[in-house]
Amino acid sequence: MSDYGLTLGQPLIYTYDTKSTIGNIDLTQHMYADPLPFPSLKIVSQYFTASFDYNEPLSFAESLIILNATPKRVADFKAGRYCARQALLAFTEEQIEILQGKGRQPLWPKGFTGSISHSSKLAGAVVARETDIAAMGLDIEYMNGVKQDMWQLLFNDAEQALIYCKPDASLWASLFFSFKESFYKMQYPVTYQFLEFTDITISTTGDNFLFTPANPDHDLSAIDFDNIKTQWTMVADQLITLCYI
Numbered sequence: 001m002s003d004y005g006l007t008l009g010q011p012l013i014y015t016y017d018t019k020s021t022i023g024n025i026d027l028t029q030h031m032y033a034d035p036l037p038f039p040s041l042k043i044v045s046q047y048f049t050a051s052f053d054y055n056e057p058l059s060f061a062e063s064l065i066i067l068n069a070t071p072k073r074v075a076d077f078k079a080g081r082y083c084a085r086q087a088l089l090a091f092t093e094e095q096i097e098i099l100q101g102k103g104r105q106p107l108w109p110k111g112f113t114g115s116i117s118h119s120s121k122l123a124g125a126v127v128a129r130e131t132d133i134a135a136m137g138l139d140i141e142y143m144n145g146v147k148q149d150m151w152q153l154l155f156n157d158a159e160q161a162l163i164y165c166k167p168d169a170s171l172w173a174s175l176f177f178s179f180k181e182s183f184y185k186m187q188y189p190v191t192y193q194f195l196e197f198t199d200i201t202i203s204t205t206g207d208n209f210l211f212t213p214a215n216p217d218h219d220l221s222a223i224d225f226d227n228i229k230t231q232w233t234m235v236a237d238q239l240i241t242l243c244y245i
Contacts, residue, residue, distance in 0.1 A: 137185030
């Protein structure tokens with residue numbers, strides 16, 4: 001493993017698996033040369049890998065989470081927990097178990113917040129101190145992975161109209177979908193609300209993505225919608241989004 005520190009206001013800790021590749025693209029070189037644009041004034045530790053063959057040691061309680069899981073689910077879970085523990089090494093050398101809440105959210109050590117995500121090609125985790133970031137959600141998707149026949153289920157009329165206006169509508173559909181996923185991961189540990197995709201409306205202003213509650217049946221008052229920040233990037237055919245407050 002290699003570690004690189006990039007000074008952006010305060011140190012941005014950035015680590016990754018040196019064996020990671022997607023197709024013929026060296027993930028480690030891409031990520032170091034073009035890192036995820038995470039918060040410049042906060043400390044975030046992030047770890048990504050394109051390898052799913054880790055024999056990641058799990059605690060007894062962690063192993064119970066995947067007791068009856070398929071081999072793919074086991075590999076995904078271990079890769080995600082590996083990334084999370086690697087990211088946590090920026091703050092502590094203790095090997096901390098990361099259990100799962102009732103909403104399947106990762107349960108981070110006291111004083112920390114974070115998020116884990118994976119596609120079939122890439123896994124990653126982000127971790128920060130709660131004194132720096134209250135909550136965050138990470139999502140990894142395939143670019144152009146959201147087909148048009150799914151739009152009606154995922155987006156309201158205003159969102160569909162906005163996506164149609166974009167020069168690459170398929171990419172923007174995937175981007176909107178991914179941001180809905182990362183928003184959900186961010187909000188759930190704060191509100192414990194189970195949301196449908198159409199319960200949140202996404203709009204854009206300049207380079208910013210805005211989120212608006214669309215279902216009054218859900219109490220999202222604990223989320224400061226005016227201060228939600230977003231970042232996104234692409235690695236090979238993978239789309240990575242981040243929401244944080």
